[in-house]
Every structure is written in structure tokens, then in C-alpha cells.
Amino acid sequence: MSKERKNKIFRWVIYIIFFIGLFMLQSSLNIFPVIAGVRPVLFIPAVICVGMFEGELMGAVLGVVAGCLWDLVSTNAFGIGALFLMIAGWATAVLVIYLIRKNIFSAILICACALVFYSVLDWITTYVVLQNGDEWSMLFQFYLPLVIYSLFMVVPLYFLARVMAAKLQYKDEA
């Protein structure tokens, strides 16, 4: 096996381990403090940040990996998270290539859009359809704090993804 191929495999393995670690952080109860009744979603910011630095293929594939892990604990049907995160990872990479700059502000903007989109979709499909009468309080008292709390995770995840990409790409070139 060539050195280049070994490095590529190494890079994939590192990212998969990274997402497994994030899965443990995200789905464990006592890692992040509960603020305003919510804990942060890590996968959306992480996939977007990795997609930003690693391109379309890795963004999409790692989105699927992260989404499958998320679907293991999510109440949604298996595959919805994978589909959403695959599109998020791929779209972020495309946006960075053709439309926007690769910086922390772009990452926050894309993450905000993705989190709001996911939250509204989840709110409509799982709660609004039940018509229990307190849909709006759920939107503002659960999903809004969730989006805001998760956005705070973008900053550390952005710099972590940047460092990982730089180290792993350097290893590739070397």
C-alpha cells in the first residue's frame, strides 16, 4: 500500500473517531450543562466545519457517518439525520468553493441557517401535526434555546476542524 493511500485511510479514521467522540459528548447526559432546559447539538456545527475545510466528498460522507450515529438516539426515522447532515456537509463545501469565504463568520452563518432549518422541520413534523395547542411555546422555549446554545459550539468546533484539516492535509502532502 502506498504512503499516500495510507495517509488517506488514516485521515478518514481520524475523522470517524472524531465523530464517534462527538456522538458520546452529544448523547451523554452530564457532559454539557443543561441551559434553559436544553443541551447543545454538536453534529450540525461539526459536519459544517469539517465540510468547510475538507471539501464536498468528505463533507458529504462524514455527514452520513455523523447522521447515522445521531439517528441511533434520535426519535426520527433512521436515515433522516444522515440525509440532512450529508446535504449540510456537501452544501457547505460547495458554498465555500464558489460563494463565500472560509472563515468563522461564514461557519456561524451556515450553522445558524442549518440549525434553524432542522429545528423548524423537526418542530413541524413531530409536534405541530399533533396540534396540542402549545406549539409556539415549544418553538420558542425549546428550539430557540437549542439553536442558540448549539451556535456557541461553532467556535471551538471551527478551530478544531481547522487544526485537524491542517495537520492531516500536511501529513498528506508530506
Place this chain on the structure above:
Amino acid sequence: MKSFFRSTRFKILLAAVMLLIGLVLYSVSTGGFSSLPSSIVGAVTTPIQSLSSSISGAVSGFFGQFTSASAKQERIEELEKQINDLQNKMVDYDTYLNENEELRKYLKLYRENPDFVFEDAIVIGRDPAEPFGNFSINKGTLSGIKPNDPVITAEGLVGYVYDVGPIYAKVRTVLDPATAASAIVSRTRDYVMVESNTFELAKNGLCKLNYLPRNSSAIQGDYIITSGVGGIYPRGLIIGTISEIKQEPDGISSYAILTPTADIRNIKDVMVIKSFKGQGEGLPAEANGNLNNNASSNSSGSDSSVNASSNSSAEVSR
């Protein structure tokens, strides 16, 4: 020699001897009490003896420290090891005590319901984007868990399994609006439904109890137990207690706020009831097909005759 006996030194010596003999005779004559001279001498010498004794003791102790240091060190290490062992035993003891207490509660439940087949499981994950406390457990089809199996803790009902993989299962809690359970007010025997939960209640760990008859004598603190109707939950599992009773806007019926006895948002260990008498009765054929064939169908405690049978279909997972 002659000159010696005549010398002053000899005369002084002789006088001293005589004095001492006289002293001895005097002491003997006092009958065991100390004589004045001995008291005087003692008064002078005792503090000195005490001082010398304490000094010698201190000196002896000081050097003794060095001479016995290694032995003491060994003793200290031995005692520290004993303390560590005892501390570990205390931790084990607390763990076993908690486990024992927990299992005793399940044992009580098992003795009351020998038809129950339990599978213990650990909560492995909770989705942060999910507000109703649903979670995943570390057991799945390989452990015999099926969709619609009830999930409990020693304190009471938690929910039911709604999705199963080989080594994991997802549990929908009673806080979820998509969960419905037919129940009874334990004291008054009124049939009610735990359903249509709202976010406002769920975020405070509460449930809604519907169809409470207007003339019901149910009061705050009454226990709510599963009715067995519907075939998902066995009869008699504690769900919680009534914390508040309110009137529906239509005025026909009331509803109650239910506080689950299980701490649903913080539980770490659960039991899945894999099989019980009457499991699957009242479920549609499609849902029933998922249930284990081991579940006995000749339930003597079947709830099919109860008046609330109209609610049974509502207990089926949506």
C-alpha cells in the same frame, strides 16, 4: 597509721559515719514514714529527677524515632493499605446496597407478577434535539426485546420500546405526546388515559391524564396505575400520582396533571418487560405480529372485559 587516726580527716569521717548511723536509727524509728532529712533531700532531688527523667525520655524518644522509623513506616503503610481496602469495601458496599435495594423492588414486582420476563438495560443516549426525555438503551433484538415492550424502573412506568436494533432499542417515554396509556385511578377505579401530553407539561416532567369522570372522587395524591387494556402495558404498573385536577373547557369531563413516579429525565438503568400475560391483546394484527409468541394469551387478568375497552386502541404506539 597512728598519725592517721589522730588526723582531722579521720575525725571528720568518723563523725559522718556516726551521723549516718544515727540517721539510720532515726529513720527506722519513724515507722515507715519518711524522715525529715529524707523529705528534705527528696524535695530537692525529685524535681531534678523529674527534669532528668523528662530530658532522658526526650532524648531517648528523639533517638528512638530514628531507630524505630522503618518499623513505624511499615506500620503506617500497612494501616494506609487497610484504610484503602476498607474504603473500597465501603464503595462496594454502597454499590451493592443500592443494587440490592433496587433489585428488591423489582423482586417485589416479580413476586406479584411471576409472568413478567425482565431484561435489564442501561440508558446509553439521549438526543439533545428531543424535548420529551426519549432515550436509547443498550439492549435490542439479540436480547429478546421487541417493539412495544414496556419499559419500567423500580419506581414505575417509563414508556415503551418503539424501535429496536440488534444491540440497541429506542424508548418513548410517557412524557411524549405520541404516547398513550390506558390507566386506572388506583383508589376510585376510574378509567383514564395518559395521553395528549403537551410541551409545557413535559418540560416540567409531568403528564396529562384525560377522561377523568366529572363525578370522580379522585384527589391529589391518588396513584395512577396501568389498566392492562391495550396489550402494551401489563395491568397494575404504577405510572405516577395525581398532582392537580382541572376541568376541561367543555365542562363534561375533567383532566388531571400526573407526576410520574419514575424520574424519567434522569434515569440511567431500566428494566424492559419482554413478556407478560396478555401482551399484545387488543393490538392490531400488524403491531401484534411484532410481539413475542412466548407472551401467553390465556391471561387470567385480561382487561378485555373492562368498560374502557374503547380506549384500548389508543394505547397502540402511533
